[in-house]
Amino acid sequence: MVEDEIIVAVNLGQKLKKLGYELVGITSSGEEAIQKAEENHPDLVLMDINIEGNLDGIETAEVLRNRFHTPVIYLTAYADESTLDRAKKTQPLGYIVKPFESDQLRSSIEVALYKNEIEQRSKQTEEKLKGALNQLGAGIVTTDENGFLLFMNPAAEKLTGCKYKDHLGKPVREILFFENETGDTIGSVVEEVLQSGLPKESGNIFLISKNGNNQEIRFQSSPILGAEEKLTGTFNILRTKEQHTSTTEKDTYLKEIHHRIKNNLTIISSIFSLRSGQADGESNDILRESQNRLRAVALLHEILYESKDLSSISFELYVKKLTDALFEIYQVDREKIRLELNIQEAKVKAEIGMNLALIINELITNSLKHGLADSESGLIRVHFTRKDEMLTLDVSDSGKGLPEDSIRKRSPNSLGLSLVESLAKQIDGKIDFLNQQGARIRLTFPVSV
Template identity: 60%
Template structure:
């Protein structure tokens, strides 16, 4: 037997609400509740998970029907049909922004009610399937080894996968809505600018391929690629956009095999060291010593992560620093079992690529500072926030790590290397390797600022 669709009614006119509930039951729907306010509606939706909400626009409480519908869609993806006797243009425009599945004008008959509900449920099921298909397609494209960029009919970027992000040197968020020719800078083998023939593809509806091309990111790094640009055709056979496939140059195959072997051996060796530490830690009784062993394991994991990112980048000389920091912070949140819904992390990595050695030292500094935040800065706290900012200005790199925890003691700020903390002593050592300057402050928590030159004099 098919499950009856569950419907929640939000209506503050009790007679109208009861009459509506009776009609729904006669029509064969499962009435899971009648409420008169937005606050009650949200509580009922959380308890009963309705398939549809019939929502009066003007209801009791601090939330009107439109505000309630927006919360229901954002929090539970619950579809809504509005009930209204009348509405001015401004109210209707507000209602449209919440993407309702229909409007029913009071008073209404049972046939009108049934048809509106059935159409809404059908549209919601189609939207759900489309979302699943889009997620599945996006996941597939994200796993591909080639760069994938799609555009609309005007050449504006709709999607790009991680490989394309690396090649272009821009994140998906930075690329979306921009012209493809603006985010993808190309050169031929003579270093002359190469113009992507996007308009030709959209006009002719024909695929165009080009080999021996180099993609140049924002800081001048070049990646050898072959390009295939194809039109995306709609049901009428007309171009509704384009898909660009960037395949990494085949000339790098030998180097990539060698790089893969190096990567494999280093990761194996680091795993062996981490395992030895873990085996020895299992025999320890003293908690302080055990914590030292665990912190050492985490440092090894941070180094292993570096080699993983270097391998994914197909480059030993520079590192995708934004990717490395994202992966490192994900690892630390998992290791220290930090609830990401309560502890907010903001990453502002304005310079995506830096020399690999500098990137490793910076990342290990971040590793120590975040470890300190999770173990000490947020001790006893139920929520908090961390900011990591990295930028380049006048041949100086700037790294800022800030949390809103309890802060550092005045003694620690005054004398970092003799603070008695292995983590902060390591930070001081990494700063020396970078030939940088470190500043520690208590500013509604702990704020650490590092500056170091882009080039080291020999």
């Protein structure tokens, strides 16, 4: 606390103690406050504006913010307009007007501490993001909603021939000049995005650099949307022709890998199919179930091969293709056995999708082989939903239900439970086996996995 009136300081100190706060020091001057802050690293400083010494409260607060990142709440009985304007520039977390009650003091401190925590987290996230963007080979430029420069990474500095520190807060059109192949000047792509609110990508165009090192590039500009979908700026990527070609070649190579894996798995599945025709009883069942698992994995690679996004898949499409294949393998009469799909989460990571598909494969296989084997009619449900930060896969049927012994002992022979539980653990999932008018298996796992 920085307060030069001793009676006020003592009274305030008593209030703080009653409210459960630890007071690490009381000073009456700015110089002493800076020294104590360096020694004690307080979470918050209560600062009177009019204090003793060469520094007033506002000047002291500025030193504390710049040197130690220490948040401040101003204590003041009165202040003219010019003083308040000076105080605002130090970015205080609040003002308390003297005299004040304990409740007002507590609420002001709690709000200030919370705001400071949020601001510090935001700054840490921003610094991590800037660090990551600075490592990229592609040029990155961001602007505010008026087209003024907010950020530019070293790669963008090199491409444009402009220094970030020299152009911060200036119109981005001063550093981004483009020409087409015929030498005609191209209008500002960034301004088009700001006006339309829609992303825009150029073909191959030429960036006119300040250092005369003009390059053929591809330019992408995307709107940044804040609260309530309000446009707050743009995020822009500049890739040289070589970088764009390299990215395209990598995507093509990955697609080819997925294609080869899918083909190899299909061949192995076909071998299993041939061998199953020569086997009897339990051996035949084991071969067919192994074949189905291989088919589930091959199907994932088939979808990735046909997709533009190689890191995630359309889960609804995946589940539909998988269940259709299983119904065909077990020659299900769809007039008698119905399938109900409710997939609310459209996209999942490819590696998560594989685990979920293998689980679905096991559970539907169990339903078709055991739960609904002798039924004249029945229903299989596959629901995939999200609530807050948790995802839930719910698979159920209207059949006989799970044998209580297999639920209690987790017998791997009855349901492939060992595989299901192992796949669930790999995605930090919790799995419940239930009997509710048939078999029901519910898997919950975090979105962040």
